[in-house]
Amino acid sequence: MALKSSKRHTEVSALTTKNYHPQFFAYLNFELGVMGAMQLNDEEKSTGQLTEQTLQDVALNLKSEGYVILHEVMPQSWVTAMRSLFCAELEANYRDQPSQLASQNGHGGFQPPLKAPFLDPSIIENEIVFQILEYTLGKHFFGCLPYGCNTSFPGSTTQNVHRDCGHLFPELDLALPPLLIVVNILLDEFTESNGATEIWPGSHRHIEADQAEISTLKIAPSRWSEHTSVRTTAPAGSIIIRDMRTWHRGMSNTTDALRTMLSLVYYRQHLLPDNLRSSDEVINEDDWQQLSERAKWIYRLWK
């Protein structure tokens, strides 16, 4: 069972910075206010190159907590431009279908078309994210396009606690390394008021309790209430990388502004058919030329 925050804090406070005991990083995270949060240095952000130590710290957070929050990775000017673009699309998409948004309890989103400006390399082939994915999923990881976004609209309500995918072999009663990882790029500051996601540290290691949990991916209140949760409060431009087995839920947005994060799903290479095609959507020639060979390979896009 997860430690209560105060107990964990007392335990980690006794650790020194030299021995790099795993819980030392949990201690660092307290300095940023949220368990699982990390700050990259300026050089890592400007060059997009992470140090070996940072990669190890990220991997450790993913392994122990099931997620990591990298604070303020994307430049604010980029965030502002993307936010306007996505808000305009979201508002237009739901303007004529308020009942659909209501049926989703105010949690919406859309899949942008495979063209500029949505196929921005900072989104689909982010150097920092790709280093982490390669480190944790292996060199031949692959991704899905179109990507999506999760938006908590003003007035949204709290979702069921769920995981986005289950354990591959729940019958083993053993948590294997991650098969699926979701990358969320925050286009807004995430606060408790606008619906920062609630997440259960370490819950990716909990094997499903029963067949209902396996088939619905929903976690019963009697189960999640036994464990400590945190809110993913973080500045706009932060990136959250989550093992998709980790319990979480969208929360209510009591502000009058949208709260949006982009969502990109990546897989460990696993029994992939040779002719896998991630999307049949036609990409126009100009946009195709802008894609790197690496991106074409990772998203398994062929002409």
Ligand SMILES: O=C(O)CCC(=O)C(=O)O
């Ligand atoms: O938007 C969020 O904070 C989480 C959304 C989510 O988990 C979902 O829609 O399944």
